[in-house]
Every structure is written in structure tokens, then in C-alpha cells.
């Protein structure tokens with residue numbers, strides 16, 4: 001019998017949500033290594049849809065087209081460097097506001113979360129919509145300036161030509177859109193633990209995240 005996608009799972013499911021460049025990707029992949037769990041960066045799915053729409057010369061605001069692209073998405077096939085380009089984050093946040101796009105990607109994410117043993121997923125609505133049944137929920141934040149600085153350095157490292165001011169403006173715009181949309185807005189789940197990484201090194205943030213998960217795991221009685 002196939003389990004219902006919204007049913008609880010016996011594995012260790014870790015939901016990591018937060019705004020752009022908050023450090024959630026680094027934290028989530030570190031947790032996946034620490035707890036030996038598979039990891040899904042759900043932002044990459046929305047980025048792949050945004051890139052797919054741009055690739056056919058479409059407008060990411062076009063809900064019907066974006067939904068069609070999302071329904072045909074084959075995860076893992078998108079070019080990693082291309083989905084990280086500056087304009088693709090913006091396109092991702094536009095396509096992510098369409099309910100059809102979110103519906104098309106939901107089952108895939110829930111199946112990933114529910115695999116035997118558990119999983120780590122990061123995004124905007126993992127703790128609230130995709131895996132409300134997660135064992136541990138983290139909401140990772142940092143000041144807009146610190147987030148913009150981190151994202152700008154990532155762009156420089158990838159050879160993208162973009163100014164700090166452009167990145168800061170982009171982050172502000174994406175935050176506002178992700179928080180203000182009707183479909184699965186960015187917000188902490190009621191039972192999420194807030195982790196502010198503004199003044200934390202990567203190591204300190206990773207340690208804090210691990211402790212949060214260990215505490216939630218022990219409280220839930222999960223065996224992992």
C-alpha cells in the first residue's frame with residue numbers, strides 16, 4: 001500500500017527554510033552529511049523552471065507556460081551553473097508564485113521527504129507545506145546586507161559580473177515577493193526553531209543547526 005504523502009514518516013526528516021542567501025543551503029547540506037541523509041535543494045527546482053521558461057523566450061509571469069514547464073521538469077537535468085546565474089533567481093521567484101507550478105513540484109518533493117530513513121530538504125515552504133510532519137524544522141535568517149554580501153561573493157566566484165548593489169536590490173525584491181505571495185508564502189512554521197546566522201561563522205552555524213536537530217530527534221523518539 002502506498003503511504004499518503006501527508007502522512008508522518010518514521011525517518012528523520014529535516015526541513016530547512018529561510019530567505020535567499022541566509023545560509024540555509026550550506027546548513028542543510030552539512031546536516032545531510034552529519035546525519036547521512038539524502039539532500040534536496042528545492043530552490044534548484046524552481047530555478048530550473050525559471051530557466052526553462054526563459055529558455056523558450058517566455059515570460060516567468062505567464063502562469064500557464066510556467067506550469068507546463070514545471071510539469072515536464074526532469075530534476076537533475078538542468079545545468080547547475082546556468083540555474084545559479086543572477087537573473088535566474090528572479091525568474092525562479094516569479095514562477096514560484098504560480099499555484100500550478102507549486103502543485104506540479106509538490107509530489108516530487110514529498111516523495112523525496114518520505115523516503116525510508118528520512119531526508120533533508122531546504123526551501124521556503126518545507127516546514128509549512130511540503131513536510132509539516134518533519135522531525136526537525138529550522139528557519140534560517142541573516143540580515144539583508146550579510147546575505148547580499150554572501151551571494152555577491154558566490155557570483156564573483158562563479159565569474160558572474162554583477163555589483164553588490166544589484167545583488168542587495170535583488171534580494172530585497174525576492175524577499176518581498178516570497179513573503180507576500182498567496183501561494184505558500186515564506187514564513188517560519190509555528191514549530192520551527194529560528195537560527196540567525198548574521199554573526200555566525202559557517203562552522204558555528206552548522207554546529208548550532210546540528211544541536212537543534214539532535215534535540216528535536218531526541219524529543220520525537222526517532223531512532224536515527
Ligand code: C5P
Nearest residue numbers: 020042043046092093096123124125174
Ligand atoms: O533558494 P533559492 O534562492 O535558490 O530559490 C529561488 C527561488 O525559488 C526563491 O526566491 C523562491 O521564490 C523560490 N522557492 C520557493 N519555494 C521553495 C524554494 C524556492 O518558492 N521551496
